[in-house]
Amino acid sequence: MSTRRDFLKTAAVGTAALGSAHIYAAEPKKITWRLQTYAGAALAEHVIKPSIDAFNKAANGQMEIQLYFADQLVPTGELFRAMQRGTIDAVQSDDDSIAAPVDVSVFGGYFPFATRYSLDVPVLFEQYGLNEIWAEAYGEVKGVTWLGAGAWDPCHFATVQPVRKLDDLKGKRIFTFPTAGKFLSRFGVIPVTLPWEDVEVAMQTGELDGIAWSGITEDYTVGWANVTKYFLTNNISGAWCGSYFANSDKWAEVPEHLKTLFKLCMDSSNYYRQHWYWGGEAQLRVEGGKLELTSIPAEEWATVEAEAQKFWDEIAKTSPRCAKVVDIFKKYNALMAKAGAPYRG
Template sequence: MNSRRHFLKKAGLVAAASPVALAAPYVKAQDKKITWRLQTYAGAALAEFVIRPAVDAFNKAANGEMEIQLYTADQLVPTGELFRAMQAGTIDAVQSDDDSMNSPVDIKVFGGYFPFASRYSLDVPTLFYEYGLAEIWDQAYTEVGVKWLSAGAWDPCNFATNKPIKALADLKGLRVFTFPTAGQFLSQFGIVPVTIPFEDVPVAMQTGEIDAIAWSGITEVFTSGWVDVTKYFLTNNVSGGWAGSFFANADRWNEVPEHLKTLFNLCMDSSHYHRLHWYWGGEAKLRAEGGRLELTSIPDAEWKTVEDAAHVFWDEVAKQTPRTAKVVEILKKYNADMEKAGKPYRYG
């Protein structure tokens, strides 16, 4: 106590002798609030799970300094025009895959569902942050004036149909709503890829404009309401995890203060983590307990034909540019490592 009294007495004498010795109270500068418009690939119902929690958390934690206004699939611009709209500054940020939003970069082919690039959802962030894809994506988008921010995994790619699929031959002639690269790959097995707005899928299934959906796993079939217009779910998947990212207009990103950039990065990480367990649990639970869709399967030996064709497709993509060749090299290295590691990384 004596030491404390001595300190306070001394501090008082210093303050009296020199009024500027004590700093003035901190007053937060009333800067203009930053407002972003962010559009997601996801429809309204799906967006509530795959991005809304992260946006709401950011807006709350930003404490009035910044606000992200969230728009769902095709609400401001069609999904295929997302990149150009963001590049031009019509919108500030995007959550999508490279393939769907038609990015003018050579690596767009790997976005969404690049056939058999992953077996499980955890493969996607591992490829980006442990095997070097993040650096490649950052470089590619820097070249076109857009800031690539963060990649994560979603669900696998399966078929939901109104007729049972039990053999490869059953795919022939199906008009399928799917992603550009997945559709290009699967067309060799007789499917006809169809591109329509996300929200038009249920009506298109009812009217017969499309016969099947190969856009998601079973979690999204239920969440997006597609379970009401389909009867069967094929358990074989074309890829184990959808690869998607957050992007921003480069100028808008550069205007954001560092502490808000850090906050946004944390919220993106939170979003990626949420989806990992939401999809992983949902895929299993709805297969086990869903009941509303009959599960069908193509025998493993026959489905291996599709996997083998995927590796031929990889080699064709590798020939496009030195950068696509580097990505394919990483995919081959990664999958070889997983096979060599064995269980639980790969089960044959």
């Protein structure tokens, strides 16, 4: 009897130990990511932080994304390589600014006159094949997984001196994106690249004459409306095209339910920006009070649009895939023109 009693006691202890081991083994290790955005702190409060806060709450302790702002860990131009190496785990930016080593990176950010409205970007990706083209391009690069694109604001000039004719742009030192800068240099603009946080000071010291990096919503949100005086209503693009990227190994380690959650939070961020920018662009033109609106006459601005078509054709010659994207842009914009108002007109 005593032997049986000792056996049962030992078995109970063993079972408890096994149970504890089982419970311990069943608890997955918390995943921690470092994600850097292209945006400075004030802008990130709108373009990404709400969605990352929501993700961290909904992940319920299984995963945490630590958000870093422009140039905080890595200079923006080095983000892609840093993500490949695993120095950081994920990025929110345009392909152009992070020097993504794919042919389609030229279409990230502001590709001149490719879009007129922010809704054009998701339509082009979801309904006109850009999702598949971007996935194919990034599939050829080791170490980084492209997760999806979304739309931001249009590209306008905010300047210290007024711009009322095309010649007024000549010699202006403008903070802008790489491809947009290449295009604008055809009209005498001198593109300048600076760390995002240095732009406001550079405007005050005279290092910059203006900005072609955003719409009016950002000009007010990040303080640029305090150091410029004029806002040009003509724009070279109706929407910035940005994406989310992740280190491929780190993305593979994320369980499917958290991958789904992250993509839903991307959608949430994309939706927030649609209404935040759309409402802000109109309201601040009318009620902003800090920037005087100027315009280049439509017939003169048409020469800029015509030059953009030549620019498209030059980019199309760089690779068959770029030619395919340019062809999609042409077909899409032709269809929108035929559809008339409110699409075009």
